[in-house]
Amino acid sequence: WWDNVWINEGFASYFEYFGMDGIAKSMELEDQFIIMYLQSALSADASPNTRALRHTVNSPTQVTGHFTGISYSKGASFLLMLKHMVTEETFKKALHLFLIDRAYQYATPEDLFLAFQNATDQDNIVIDGLDIISFMTTWVDQPGYPLLNVDVNMNTGLMNLTQERFYINENTAPTNETWPLPLTFTSGKDLNWDNLNVSRVMTSRTAQIQKEPGHDWVIFNVQQRGIYRVNYDTHTWEMIASTLNSNHNAIHHINRAQIVDDIFALMRSGKITFQLGFYVLEFLKKDTSYYSWYPALTGFNWIRNRFLHMPDVLAEFDAILYKYLDAVITNVLYFAPSNERLTNSPNRIFVLSFACNIGHPGCVADAVEQFRRFNAQPSVPVHPNLRRHVFCTGLREGTYENWQAINNRMRNSNNQADELAMLRALGCTNDYRAVEDFMNMVVSDDIKAQDKVNAITWLLAGNRNNSASFLEFLKAGDNVQKIRQAVILPASFNTVLSTLASYLDVEGLNEMERWLNENQQAVPEFNVGLSAINSARANQQWGTDKARDILEAVRDSSSVLVPSIMLVLSTMIALMLK
Template structure:
């Protein structure tokens, strides 16, 4: 995707520009450029904007298996108060993606019918999900009308297609229980009821649900106002009106046995966790997250949750099935059960760690996304960027034990730098129109880059000014759609009032905001230092991971921070200088010493230094690492791998710098190191001797960390230490670390004899135990999976089962993904586990795909927005050798030519061949660079020689097994 300076390129842009002109109270700063494009073919997916809704009154009758003629279906009737906002409107256009429209009518406010065009009363356009109702007379502009629609439809099977969908679970009595719930973001409310299904069209929703009388109380955005129990074997629950909000935020849950499983009634409204009946008492940790973060946001924003609207609930639903981690429906957030049912005796630390950020993220949306909403999905970054930022930075204030402010780097900053280094990335504010484009914009740019941009901006303008800007933004636009210009105005007002940017001469905040919001990519800062004089020459250019990418000339406003050996100040995050041009010169004290730019890697740029300075940094990292902040040590690792890949640094130089990993045990340093080493390792996958030598060197680098972390969690250790052990040991066991493998086997054997294994180490124990075992070990974990009441532990067991080396067992495992034993949202993950758990599994997976492709398409839900079958077939190629690729390619071309996966599968095959070819061409160079770096370390050569001999023997045994 490409960035350009774009403004409101949506369908109503011209109207809004006229009705609500964008003005600026600044005389000193230039205006943000705005471009308005004409309607193109993709924009035909957008509503015309000549009629708007004000209020929906929706009746939905939900039927489960009690209705033999139409099981798991629903009947709907709705009255929508609408208004024409233009003259001469004779056609009402809205979204509808239901099975059947049974009837419709339009009435004036006085109750007089509006005549319908008898020749062509209704047009349905499935491609655009449009329902067009043609009138015989014009609507009067500004007058209210009531649109009535009667319709019927069917629940989707599972969450993947979203809309209204049905799920099930097994209760304590081994009975299957059903529930129906909703997932409408971003364009799926139209599956539940015809509506204006774009975020711009905010309205009030009054919901009326009927259900079987034997089902439990239903839940929605608001509490129940009236219950009607005089229906035959059915009950209707009528809910209080919602706030004025977008259609995608409407939600409900109708269930067999769901109930409140944890609550705090000291709040108004009460904070409640709702889940399946057999999770009662297992949501206390999730409740703690929700209660404390609700209070935090109310205090920070000076806008308590209870004041947002009198009818809102503060419910959090733990759903056995959910298409995403969580969804911010106003008043009733939906989550994948994996993240709400937590138990320190059963939950892996990485899940608990992420759950804290997830609950906070979804609660932040109550203000950023629900109270104010992006005008159109081009501005998704406003909703998601704020929620992602607060999910880590705010949660750290309330739960400091998780150290989330530091994990922000690996979760968002580094992810953004990696993703945004391609030639086809898009800006945060990017024009989207089609459903596929909209879905695609919910990704790294809107979440990770936007969050990193906000943190970078907070460092510049200070936290108090940012807080003030947030409050202005929310107070100025409650219950309204907003865009990047509204947000800019709030920032600009707060910055001017506080003067927090006055110290930066000639710095233009408008230009800063415009470039980072509306341009793609990010810069690399090139630093050349004359240590004799202390002069530091800086230059910048857009960074591309591809060495062949053409320069763009794009210049970014960069916040500059730096530390030196004699003057370290890594905790000082406010920039000392704002670099707005291509070049700049700064000065430090004369003298040869390491210099490191970008304190704690808080700003969105990479750094490359002259050779002398890199050598000084390398020596500092090796000999005095404690003097360099661990987040900057992590930054060096992250940057070095990117610089080597982009050919800005030789591998010889890069691995010389990375020697310090041999003495490193910090999570934040090892996280990008494992990522970078895995990237290289994957390209050596089919060169067994080279791979064995590579692994031996890597294991040598990891030995100190493994010895320090040990194989058992220590009493009172921090969550970050637990996460470090989890990542280090999983990687070490996977590449054959002998002690790790033996320890895991012993623990797995003890577990089979009834011993409890700490969940913080279960991942590698499960994987290694199954990989090194046979049917007995496999069936033990499978039975444990079937009996577990914890979705997070079940997922880890699926990961472990996928690591089996036995082709028959692997096929049995893959067959499970076609059944209810594996939740629909876990099917693609489970498929990938079979590839990731063991390198020799790929051919077995290929045979499974060839023999079961039709069933895979059904079970994995091939037409779901995330296109899971496309991903599965594309991912498979990366694990096949050339013989496997030839077999796969022939099968795809001969049997899959007219399928949705044809192009993605062939693209995956091409990428796999390119990766394998790169490995063959560069293996010797990489190994030579790694060995030379290790040879310069005391005892390096001997360690590598012993490890290589062991791994070479293992490689031969695996190859010919």
């Protein structure tokens, strides 16, 4: 039974979004699913040691390992892809047949596969001669997902396609897996963002598709309903970038989100250069969509974290990011108006939290002023959707007395969401007395057991200087045992060690390594800590190695490919003269 947790959790995650989407389209849950779940699945499933949706478990630890992003996000994303493969009506029929056939009995994936076979047979659904059971079996039993490479011959219109397993680490050796890959695409001259019907299933490593000849960009995976990334030849990327920079709304907002997420992944994996990647991302300086900025913030933050050990590089990178943020901050505003579009609120929360965290002058100044007014008149609360960045920035710039006031407010609150917002903010302090109080709260009953791991993470992420203080706290007395008991699960203590290592500087990593090696009996999880230290050092080395290329690419991404654009113009003229 534990082998197939994905069926339970995948369907639960799917209907969490699409059940409500059926009755409240204004909540944009179908679109939000793509950036929250499908893109999360792509992130979780990009390493060589990832697990398939169905895999055998033989121990409690392996059972716990099933409850990860693979079962939830990839399971739900697989169902979405399957729905668009067979049509929504046949998808519903298949689920009905499955439930009726297995009512009051146990079920296996094969029962689900057979239900889809029967439904597609009844509805005469034939897609490129596809065997639906084979399709489902491959996606359920094979870990990972493909990268689709698209190379367009502008003169003939012939598109050469290849697929390969995508690995996020550029040093991972290539492997030979293939997937039955449902293809959808649209082009600049024949735009149709609403046709999500699968036109072809790519079952081999290579394939060709003919389109109209001419100088024209294409985008595959329309509205990103398929579990795969897409990389184009350089010329096609340049044309997509040109379109995005001149009118980003010409490309569907979900495909803009896809492009942003894919670009960061392709740069990380070495599939494209930073120069090309940041040229494509230049449109973010104009685009204010939540769907573009959610993956953008994740990507920018990932790079920033690799620069934390290089203050000068980080400062320059942050100053450049301010320019990317100006338009979206102007759009989301520093206050929360009534009757706004639903997705404006999370966009504001995430954008302003990121902006204030990297020291954006306007964001910091406004947050400090809002926090000052709140301290002067506590009866006038900060809007709930602004508290994350206002409280965090206020305490980062504030005093120990400010910290105590928020702590007291948290203790007296009976609103769980409000409590968590304040607990997160308490971790942003850099006052040594407040940091000491916070760490003692973690090992006491002042913080709920289920919130302790998050509390430690917020302390470490809220202010990088806190990592050294937490390491010293961990080393003192019997605090290791206290922390272990506080977070309850062994896996949770492993998370604490891994998170700590990710925020330490070079000297801190050396000290943590020395402490673990000298205290192996007191810290039986020392191998987890040492592995986390090696990962942190690798991340720092990646930042050191890539810093020059990234800064050169991002300093003026709008002009770095001028020679390529001239090539585009020359090609257009040549085509016109044929």
